[in-house]
Amino acid sequence: MDYFHSKQKFNPEKGDVLISEPYLPDPNFERTVVLICEHDENGTFGYVLNKPSNALVEEVVEQISDFKEKLFIGGPVQQDTLHFIHRDPESMPTGKPVGGGIYWGGDYDQLLSMIDLKQINPSNYRFILGYSGWAAGQLEEELEAKSWIVCKGISASRVFDVDESLLWKDILESLGGKFKMFANYPADPNMN
Structure with a gap:
């Protein structure tokens, strides 16, 4: 898996993932992995993959x-x-192809019918409330501020088979180098 950090000029693309820096101050994105589903001149749209609700x-x-x-x-x-x-x-x-064998959305009525008829394998689906969005140029500003690490592409098996509580750490460790070290930073630096 390739990565890009703020010193490199890089334009994220559909199918890439954003990995939050260990101490990103925004509680909405603390230790998150965001799948980019759209990125163009109008902005960026995606989903946090590792934040289950109750x-x-x-x-x-x-x-x-x-x-x-x-x-x-x-x-x-x-x-x-x-x-x-x-x-x-x-x-x-x-569904719209995102990359890496991952698809976004599809026919909602068909989904309801498949669930009702028990024709769905839940391990192949992730259900999500809300989304993450950035206006044109906003994500690029956050990348310049070193808020995110951009990873080129992610596989469907990593999204659907890795436990969500381990996903952030799993991806950082796979990048190696300083990112492997980031993966082991304590969530609260005062606990170090």
Whole structure:
């Protein structure tokens, strides 16, 4: 996995991930991994991958019952909206490819039907409330401020198979060097 840090001029792309610096002061993004789903001249849009909520899908979506899957907080924007990513293009062909075998969204009515008929493998889906968004140029400013490490691409297996509580550390360790050291920084520097 390649990475880019603030000394390198780099334009993030769809399918890349943003890894927050260990002491990013924004509580919305503390030790987060954000999948970039869109990045163009209008701005950037993506989902935090490793921030589970305290709710289950069936507790939030009226049309869904008997579906005990976690909901994740995708970011601070519009947390009253439900989104999903998946690695199931055969069953959900209307999803938009993001990269690395990951797809964003698809036919919502089809998703509800698949859940109702128990035709869905939950390990291939992640359900998300809200999203992360940056206006044009805003993410680039945050990259200049060294708030994020940009990693080129991420695989579906890393997103869906690595426990979300370990994902931030797992990706940093895979980058090696100083990033491996970042992965071991204590969450509270006063505890060092």
